[in-house]
Amino acid sequence: MIIRILAILFALSIFIPVEFHILLGSLRLETYRIILALALIYAFININQILKKADIIDILLFFFTILASASLIYNHGLKDGIESSGILVIEILGAFYLARLAITTPKDYYKINMLFVTILAILLIFSLYEAFAQRRILHEWAKAITGHDSLDYRLYTHHYIRMGIMRTTNMFAHPILYGTIGAIFFPFIVLLIFFKFKVSNFIKAVAVLIGMLSTLSSAPLLSIAFQGMTAVIARFWAGGKRFWFGFGFMALSGMILIDAISNRGFFKILISYMTFNANTGYYRLLQWKYTMDDIADHPLFGIGLNDWTRPQNLNNSIDSFWLLVTLQHGIIASAILFFVCLYAVFHMLNRLHKYHPATHWMVKSWILAFMSLILIGFTVDYFGKIQPLFFFMLGAIGWARNIPKLNSILNRMTQLPQLKKNRPKKKTIIKGTT
Numbered sequence: 001m002i003i004r005i006l007a008i009l010f011a012l013s014i015f016i017p018v019e020f021h022i023l024l025g026s027l028r029l030e031t032y033r034i035i036l037a038l039a040l041i042y043a044f045i046n047i048n049q050i051l052k053k054a055d056i057i058d059i060l061l062f063f064f065t066i067l068a069s070a071s072l073i074y075n076h077g078l079k080d081g082i083e084s085s086g087i088l089v090i091e092i093l094g095a096f097y098l099a100r101l102a103i104t105t106p107k108d109y110y111k112i113n114m115l116f117v118t119i120l121a122i123l124l125i126f127s128l129y130e131a132f133a134q135r136r137i138l139h140e141w142a143k144a145i146t147g148h149d150s151l152d153y154r155l156y157t158h159h160y161i162r163m164g165i166m167r168t169t170n171m172f173a174h175p176i177l178y179g180t181i182g183a184i185f186f187p188f189i190v191l192l193i194f195f196k197f198k199v200s201n202f203i204k205a206v207a208v209l210i211g212m213l214s215t216l217s218s219a220p221l222l223s224i225a226f227q228g229m230t231a232v233i234a235r236f237w238a239g240g241k242r243f244w245f246g247f248g249f250m251a252l253s254g255m256i257l258i259d260a261i262s263n264r265g266f267f268k269i270l271i272s273y274m275t276f277n278a279n280t281g282y283y284r285l286l287q288w289k290y291t292m293d294d295i296a297d298h299p300l301f302g303i304g305l306n307d308w309t310r311p312q313n314l315n316n317s318i319d320s321f322w323l324l325v326t327l328q329h330g331i332i333a334s335a336i337l338f339f340v341c342l343y344a345v346f347h348m349l350n351r352l353h354k355y356h357p358a359t360h361w362m363v364k365s366w367i368l369a370f371m372s373l374i375l376i377g378f379t380v381d382y383f384g385k386i387q388p389l390f391f392f393m394l395g396a397i398g399w400a401r402n403i404p405k406l407n408s409i410l411n412r413m414t415q416l417p418q419l420k421k422n423r424p425k426k427k428t429i430i431k432g433t434t
Helices: 002-013 031-045 047-053 056-102 106-122 124-133 137-146 175-195 199-213 218-236 241-261 266-273 278-297 321-329 331-354 357-376 386-395 403-421
Strands: 021-024 027-030
Touching (some): 002 106, 027 031, 031 047, 031 056, 031 386, 047 056, 056 386, 106 175, 106 199, 106 357, 124 199, 175 199, 175 218, 199 218, 218 331, 218 357, 278 321, 321 331, 331 357, 331 386, 331 403, 357 403
Antiparallel strands (some): 021 027
């Protein structure tokens, strides 16, 4: 009961503006971090329950956390390293085990996703006002209440106005955060409509989509594209593995060919066209170019939170989750995390055809959402609240591991009414008749 309450509070805390925080020295404590710290304490108290259900994902994620923490201590010394790694552990293991322990049934998964979707749909009205009035109204209110001016000043400049519309942040610290969160839960509400159509759910899906589009960001659009491609793969995966392996081989061959005959290279072309703004794509290419030397010089523990080598006219941001993990924590740590994420997706994908129809669509929605998170992580950094939400979603599919038990329960639930309906009536015997 306690852990489920913490999961609900975590979901609500994602929508608390960044202005609501407490500073402890150099640490910024927001509500979601406090909740995740409590969840981690709960997980340690119930460590036996975790160990009984642990699998390769738990083991490798633990090793990733150890390596990432070691990189911070190695690069910043014991005091600062422990302080930074403490926050990292809370956001990784706290979020992951909060989901593992709180979401143990399809009903739990349905409720937590519906909570996110409902809130995102309600918030659309503020997004539309922000976009057309060009006022970040929710952050203005939050600043008036807390006195904290936490948004990047650049969000108020002309760089964040496109086609006469301000890129919306809603309650979040950046348009990318808002768009990505919407993209995470978009497959759930869309597949729910296909599973069981309701007008209210259709309205929510449209509201979430419009909210994503109001960010004028490439991240949510890329997510939808990747989700569509993943949906096609999921549809034919069980019966056509050879076809998809062949398709993958041809696609890889095509990339190598393009890279060989083009002076720009395949990935340069890909990144340059995966943005609304050509300048944004150009700067992302420069980030990949200039971080390679730092990664090569610090392959094991990375550079931690230190600054990376670059020209003076290039800002210090890194617009790629996977690039930043590699740069900060080293190649091995990044490879472990990337493997964990791919393993989680393909493990579910390989078993997708075995699920009862009542849970099949939910598992599929998770596959679409998390695969898109993996892919857009190459062009978007999961900073702020997205990082813990990323690991929360990684742990949110743990309930689907025991397929026979799930199917057995659902079969009994769906068959009971039919059995009752078809139960043979008792014969009435009237005395004196044969």
